[in-house]
Amino acid sequence: MTETNTIDDDGIEGISLKQYAEKAYLDYSMYVILDRALPHIGDGLKPVQRRIIYAMSELGLKATAKFKKSARTVGDVIGKFHPHGDSAAYEAMVLMAQSFSYRYPLVDGQGNWGSPDDPKSFAAMRYTESRLTAYADVLLGELGQGTVDWVPNFDGTMEEPSLLPAQVPNVLLNGTTGIAVGMATDIPPHNLREVVTAAVTLLDAPKTTLAELCEIIQGPDYPTEAEIITSREDIAQIYATGRGGLRMRAVWDTEHGDIVVTALPHQASGSRVLEQIAQQMQAKKLPMVADLRDESDHENPTRLVIVPRSNRIDRDALMSHLFATTDLERTYRVNLNMIGIDGRPGVRSLDGILKQWLKFRRETVRRRLDYRLERVQRRLHILEGYLAAYLNIDEVIHIIRTEEHPKQALIARFELSDIQAEAILELKLRNLAKLEEMKIRGEQDELEKERDWLEKTLGSEARLKTLIKKELTAIAEKYGDDRRSPLASREEAQAFSELELMTADPITVVLSEKGWIRAAKGHDMDPASLSYKSGDSFKLAARGRSNQPAVIIDSTGRAYTLATHNLPSARGQGEPLTGRINPPSGAGFDGLMMGDSGQRCLLSSDAGYGFITTLGELQTKNRAGKAALTLPAGARVVSPAPIGEDAQWVAAVSNEGRLLLFPLADLPSLSRGKGNKIIAIPGPRARDREEFMIATAVLRENDGLTVWAGKRHLTLKRSELEHYHGERGRRGNKLPRGFQRVERMEVAS
Incomplete structure (x- = not known):
């Protein structure tokens, strides 16, 4: 049964709560997805970022300008384009200024803009100053050239660009994260040179496969020198599906026996890492570490020193444990979700992103050339009028002085268009001397050459591709740099087990006839000389280390494994073995062994x-044991x-x-x-x-x-x-x- 709207006697329309809630929530969802959380594939920016950059360009804050207070920019952003909180706008601005957060920062900050250790420690906007970076020009350089559509701002009093005419695939270069309604995005940053090379390759050969593109873009490139340890196969799978996870691991070396960490994973805090290690040391879960130091300074932004307790400590095993238990290794979610050129959000593959962006770039360049061609043709048309006026300058002056309607008279006399006549009438007297024929003809020649080049380029797909390639290559040469995040193949990090963290002290495990167990320090004690409960006596003993488990064989042939480091002391009479394992009813114990798993x-x-057999084959985590010896x-x-x-x-x-x-x-x-x-x-x-x-x-x-x-x-x-x-x-x-x-x-x- 369908629900219909009703109109009462007062002309008020009534709708069901279900309809209203559905529409309101859907409208809100679409707003969050399209206007807040997801970047556009064209310029790689969310609306707040786009508005910040545009507002700064309108304030004249180019890379060569003087710095201005950040509060000035934020005021313009929220007053003219983005009617939200000032703190939200300022935090978005800070993120674009942090070189440790953005691979290619868009904002050049002066003052306290946070640190890698604490990105949120930036000063208030009334204290900091800012301007755009040189890289921001690749987003803004073509803005006033008819390249993008303009839309009214929130109150309709002015216009703002719907997109910025990005000259590079910024959506991949700087990446972004965002949470919308029912969807999220996590796009990692990439290297400019690699992305441009891939785009040019795809422009030359549209049938280039994803595998071939992955040879050029081997993986993301974060603004840190930590290693990306995800395998090439897994990265290729991420690029194919648009979803997956990446792992980054800190870079370390040894100096004079100490472990020195020189690079941390993206957005990992050095103080947090030291805190995590210190917590393990205080809990006595890291006995092989003697000391920690933070020697980071201006010259060495990351320098964490971990001092092992002795030279016998396996540093590789220690670091593997720390990778598994601290932020020295982190996992990053990848979700290549963005708004396409069709205005629809979606998760895309790497080749799909580049193909769509190249389509956007081709259209942007075509619009720029069309706009320039129109301006050139308009100027040539005016120059023809200027030339006619120069050749008859005295008559033109006479008509202007004597005619009541000089424009119509000029049009009738010299067969001029309305635009040409208007341009002649707007000339100042002091410019009449400049109307020299040679200058006019020189400018005409230059503009005619440019017009011919523009028409040829617009009329030829090959010429258009060549132009796009040249511009992309020039930007890569100007702003490109070497990869910062190396790709490495590393073994899976393994945390120390509880036994591995125990000291390997010599102990003797003693089991009595009645099944009571205990442990004594050392190997030189006589188990039979210990005191036993009335009616009980010594039965079995095994010598080993406190970090080795004991293997017990019961009278039915089942094997059990028992941790020995927490057994009661031999000074007492022990505790029943059945409190730690679950043997069959009535079973006794006939075997007790200790040693390495290969024993x-x-x-x-x-x-x-x-x-x-080996002790490893007999070991089990099951309290009920495992079948080992079959008894006839x-x-x-x-x-x-x-x-x-x-x-x-x-x-x-x-x-x-x-x-x-x-x-x-x-x-x-x-x-x-x-x-x-x-x-x-x-x-x-x-x-x-x-x-x-x-x-x-x-x-x-x-x-x-x-x-x-x-x-x-x-x-x-x-x-x-x-x-x-x-x-x-x-x-x-x-x-x-x-x-x-x-x-x-x-x-x-």
Whole structure:
């Protein structure tokens, strides 16, 4: 059902609230999009920026003029063209004056216009002075030459240009940011020489591909020397879609062992960066940094010094952490959204932007030439009249003195046009002497040559292209400069993990029979001598560093990972391990290991099966652990055996005193599973648990072995172990009498 408007008896029209709200919001949205937030592709300016520049040009504040108070300019802007707050207009003006914000500033400021550290620290407009920069002439130089349309200002008392006749693609050069209703824009700045070269290339070869343009414009060029570390492929994708993100990273070097940051990302604050680093130092999350200094001055606008605690600190890793956690690396959104020459907002690709701008430039130049041709033809027409008057000067003077209507008389006598007659009548007496035939004919010749050139140029697309190219190239030579933001390929920044930030102090982790865990400093303590709760006793211990996790194997073959730096002290009796992990109900703990993630170990069951794995394969963030060792029916976990770098042999012993040695290389490396047979256990004896593998050990070439049976022990030298060599999976040979019930064994170096 459609809603219709109604008119009451008093002639007042009534509309529904829905209609009114929709129209009001739509009108507001379009106003914000078209007249406030988005730049135009033609001159790359928002309305407030365009009005500031035009108002300054009207005040005569060219680059060669004297500075004037900024309040004068702001007053003209808001009084004549932009009826908004003075602070908003002044902030827009400040932005165009900051060389660290604008790649090619449009306003030349005198006084405090802010600093890279605090862009908002500029002085009030009554204190600062300003004028236009020389670069602003590329936007204003052709303004009075019929190049753009003029529209009434907000109160209709004067006119302002709808656009500025930009001679370069300023929308790409200085970029802009803005938030409208339902859309936003984030256009990064670019290098003038690169953009002009790309525009000229596209002018010569309209079928130039985006990939070819990306070879010329390799990326944005911010007003900072920090590196753009986004890959060339990602930048090309941004230019193709008009959307994406860029990353910038600070430039640093080392001096006398210190880290010196010499360039920050665009709009990053040095004091903010130092504050971020200091906060990490105070929170003891950056123990490898000893001191910070800000040595920035006039000669070195950015010089931040980071002093590592020692020469052993990995500076690359430290900076990678700081890149990931501070403003030393920043991400910038790219959204190439702008108002096109058709007056519609839209996100455009790089080649689409350049093609549209070239269309705008071609039309601007054509209008300029048409305007000049009209002026030349008008002047030639007047010069013909002057020449006729010069040749008959006495008669002309007589007609002017004696005729009541001299204009009509002159027109009738010398066949002049109204314009020619008017020009003759407006001549001053003192100029009559200047009407010399040679001068008139000389000016005629020059203007006729110019007229011919203008007509040829307007009549030839090739000549018009050549003219545009010459003008673009001349501007690039005059205002262009080298790229400031280098493009670099860098690895992804990685923040230190909590463990990496911990000091690597030696500790011993102790686990009791009842599953209580604690940690003692150092490696020289005896775990069995610690005090335990009534009915509890020592079971397992592992030695490592406080920044290494502990890996625990439960009686079901599941592996768990536990951070060790925050375990309770060994001075107490510890805490239940089940408060930190979630093992199956009734499970015990049969293995405890510490070391680097690459540390190898032998994981086995007392059924005689096992395999080689690494601590990294056993580690998990899951409190419920991960499946590691598959146990045959009735089998139990054997305490894991660490594998040293030079280990070559595996020793396995059963509770019946059978010992077998075989090469370590015969066992597979797995991440989990049952493994291969290590030592043979007869089936019936294994089912009844009369015989089972009691322990394993991994030996180097010259290591011996000590076996224990009760309080008795036997140490076998390397030569004595030859008797127990065999193939993997054999039963092994019996140990001497008295060691038929082996309880444990250990390597004897």
